[in-house]
Amino acid sequence: MKGIPITEELYGYIVEMFAPEDDLLKRLPAEAEAKGIPQIHIAPEQGKFLQILMGATGATKVLEVGALFGYSTIWMARALPPGGKLITIELNSLHAQTTRENVARAGLADRVEVREGDARTILPQLVSEAPFDLAFIDAEKAEYLDYVDAALALVRKGGVIVGDNASAQGLAWNPAPPEDARDFVLAIRAFNRRMATEPRLLSLLVPIGDGMCVGIVR
Template identity: 45%
Template sequence: MADASDNLDLWTRSDQYHNSFLIKPDPALEATQNNTREKGIKYEISVSPAQGKFLHLLLLSIGAKRVLEVGSLGGYSAIWMARALPDDGEVVALELNQLHAETIEENVKNAGLASKVKVNVGPAHASMQAMHPETPFDLVFIDADKPNNTNYFIEAKRLVRKGGVIIVDNVGRSGRVCDESYNNASAEGVRALLRHIKDDPEVEATTIHTVGEKGFDGFTFAYRK
């Protein structure tokens, strides 16, 4: 039986094969990854190219104009999403770390998207609680510290429009979430979110598990009724 490293190699090669047909080389995104890495930021935990394009296509398909990103790291996913928005669209990126925030601003400027991406620095939950936008968001992408998943989700539901989408990333956790004896704060953050959504009549949701160059993971997709 193949071990996990063999599986990851297969999944990575499969991702790269499909990407070679479906995702064009992109100097701006490559520069974003390189600049993020050079700043000492763990760029490898950002979304994969396939995941970035999925977000891009999803935003195009729903005609999105306003996006809230909870946790943006170096701005890689923000660039993918901002490109899907109209000229007057906006990605509001929440980031705790000042270095990360500065890197996001640098990367989106280099990608020619500074007018579409606004970075808010500080604890994401507090930043969300302080928001009372006149126009709700079309999509909220949650990709921050997992123990706060439910807190982020509750605020995201308040901030997204009816008919809008909330995506919570990294909920697969290599399949360990279903093992409740696995005592891990991130896994428990996912479990708490699932328990919350189960009893929330205002959303419909599903989890899609994924394999690829980021390993075995997944995301929860929620529709705001």
């Protein structure tokens, strides 16, 4: 096995040094949980990683599939330059409204637009607003392949497509996962295979958080 194991102490050091949360970001998860919103948002270091990808590609227009309560939305919107734009798609009405409220609290309402509805319907409608510089996918895992197809039509060459949960809670390697995780793991395996073999992408599964599969559009 290559690399250094990430101990709890080392992880804490990484987050404290490179991805500290401000007071708002620290409060959002507990507030969302009080509303019944699941705690399945990205980790702070993943938010910082998305910011780095945006900076490296000079991103000014970003697409997000799956807002939840706006945690990742805020991380990315904060990395946009003046005049930048982020469109986030969210199916759940409570999640969408909570994201709008949290984005406004972060002072980012001028650069974030929340579009409520099924991403499979909304994504094809965004062709007239393309190209996007980065697409972040973190929604229904069974639909990840549909999202990749749509993103390939929307993200420019040299842009980036990122999918969360690519490690499938450490089970992505397993072609015969436990029954209670079967659908989730097999959906992620199909997504990873597509990202790895799609000739229009140069991709890698980065072991950060629950894994982020990153593909540069060629």
